[in-house]
Amino acid sequence: MRSGKQTNLRSLVSKFKREASMHGNVTIDPLASAVAVENPAIAEILDLESGELLDAATFISARRYDRLVAERVSIRESFSSKPRFGCGLCATPVYLVASHQKRFFFRHSREDGSCPSITRSELSRDEIRALKYAGQRESLAHQRIKDRIVRSLQSDRANSEILIERQWRSARDGESRRQPDVQAVTPFGRIAFEAQLSTTFLDVVTGRRSFYRDEGALLVWVMAEFEPTYRRMTTDDLLFSNNSNILVVDEETARLSEQSGVFQVRAHYRIPEIVAGELRDRWASEIVAFRDLTVDRNTQTAWFFDYNGEATRLLEDQAQLALGRDDDLRKRIIAFWMSRHQQTPEPVSREADWQGLLAELSERGVTPPRSDRYDRAVTGLMNGILSAREMRPIGWDFKSLVQVAHKVADGYPQHVLAMGFAIRAFGCAELIAAQDKSHKWEKRSMLIRAKFLGGDQGYRPDEDTLPFLKFVFPDIGSKVERFLQEKMPQANF
Ligand SMILES: [Zn+2]
Incomplete structure (x- = not known):
């Protein structure tokens, strides 16, 4: 029984890897319009607040890619408390999913066969997630970035109570807990650090965001590396919900933190500019002191360059x-x-x-x-x-x-x-x-x-x-x- 299940899981993993390599990765210009999949199973969505029926493809294509990704994070996040959209046919809450080509569609939260629109594939997302996540946590890459975060934190006397993979128990609800990769008391208060590798599912991301927000704490996602022209969907989810900033801790920043006695991170961000009357942007990166970041517990963001603020100012000018x-x-x-x-x-x-x-x-x-x-x-x-x-x-x-x-x-x-x-x-x-x-x-x-x-x-x-x-x-x-x-x-x- 047990071995049968394992064989099944193993074949799923290889199928997934095959698919991933077949499809490759598509990186989208943040300022481009989002694109809907052709013939989506859910053609219309119901705005659960206004009761308005919206054409799903129009909803998607009317938005800029970076904004839709940020919105997808918030749609997923409000999902369990106050869902924003339902299926146009059965009103079951729906959320936004991106295809391999980063085209978007809506998917039912539950698929029990009662709705004529079928939005789930045979692969159960939970199974894949469990697999990939479990595999990842033990990976060498994950261990390496955790070590670098710890080294960086320890080198700076402003940080204390640095804990590795220890439970964070909810102050409001003792039953509720998370286990961040690293946690520490920093100049911004207690912060949970999570290393983001290539595949953290959106509901994992949003579930944690809600948890730490409710705790009055902050979750900071850290990547081992970042390449602007090669971004996975999971990276974009973090990027565009974090004011277009990604924080990286790598060997160079860890060493700099140790040398300077100040926790340093590499911030990658977009700089907006107006070219021929239109908004454009370019990527930049800089090594900065962690304590110089701007953090916001409500939006669960930690960033160096204020992309949204700067873009708004440019557009107003x-x-x-x-x-x-x-x-x-x-x-x-x-x-x-x-x-x-x-x-x-x-x-x-x-x-x-x-x-x-x-x-x-x-x-x-x-x-x-x-x-x-x-x-x-x-x-x-x-x-x-x-x-x-x-x-x-x-x-x-x-x-x-x-x-x-x-x-x-x-x-x-x-x-x-x-x-x-x-x-x-x-x-x-x-x-x-x-x-x-x-x-x-x-x-x-x-x-x-x-x-x-x-x-x-x-x-x-x-x-x-x-x-x-x-x-x-x-x-x-x-x-x-x-x-x-x-x-x-x-x-x-
Ligand atoms: Zn439905």
Whole structure:
């Protein structure tokens, strides 16, 4: 019986090794989009908080690889206490699994045959884990890294109570315990050190994280080595849930710790940078004092370089810069228009200036309005709104603002609504009323309002110039857009 089981396990191990060597390892660019497996067994997942059904592949591919990996760790971690997602068909809690190719899919927490989606292979993960883990713990490599961690800790007088493979009993629940590779009291308090070799399963990782967090302690994962361009899934789980930092203790750092009397580690991390307007990153590493790391018990992280903080700062700067550039372009478009002479023919260079401004708009993803003559498409729009803003006629040879209002209603019915919003926004209704001695505009505007309310398409705002309007006058543009969506949904007239 016993030998039969062992033979069975041995064949499993060799099968696993065969598979692993066949598939090799795929290392993914952290900033690339995550990829879902094709035809996943669980096509839809249920958000257990909102009750919303989500397409599994869309959920996955909408996320960046590094962020999805960090999320997968937290999905797995909240699994036993408060699962976040369930199977779309049977609502059994699900978690994210990565294939050999690092493509993602969701898997049931239990598979009892009651759900038509089958997500488990014949190989039981528990069996494999037990095998690989047991084998690993006794391996020479594991022994070596443990020794180096101990040597490093012992060389630094700031550390005490260094224990090797001794039980850590929960202070809250005596039944609950873990056995970290090494534990010590450090300047950060009591810390459990675990050596991560090539294959620590995700639920082992997350189970320990929860345990030490609940203890108010910290678990620090240490690797024997790290190669950025060759990363296994288990490494990525640690990396991206640790602010993109990996800590290595090797022979060189152990020796340095002994020489300096300060516990040193090698930190590998990503440095974000903006290249041609886009976030990129590069790998770096540095030997640093352990006590200089930033640790956080709540997130169970210990890192040297603040990747998330730095990336966020860069992206915010980038957004600010874009806003500043938009604002500058907006001012130049308005300045161009303010200095334009409607009645006198303008030199060719003016048209070139205008085309240059429109080209800049295109670069920002704003589709400029089309017209046969260079400025015709926005003449009524710009003259009308700027006249309201300046409270005097702009672009046209009129005496009063009320003449501008009539002109827009006569010649540019598609911009009447924008003009109306501008009159209100710039507070010139009273001025127009005062200039409207014959009450012609008063009557006309009531008529126009009635037509709008009746769904008349005659004054339908022009969608061709809407992107331009939204860029140059964002407040007015978004009001026009909302009106089009809510009050005039009958498009294609
Ligand atoms: Zn199911």
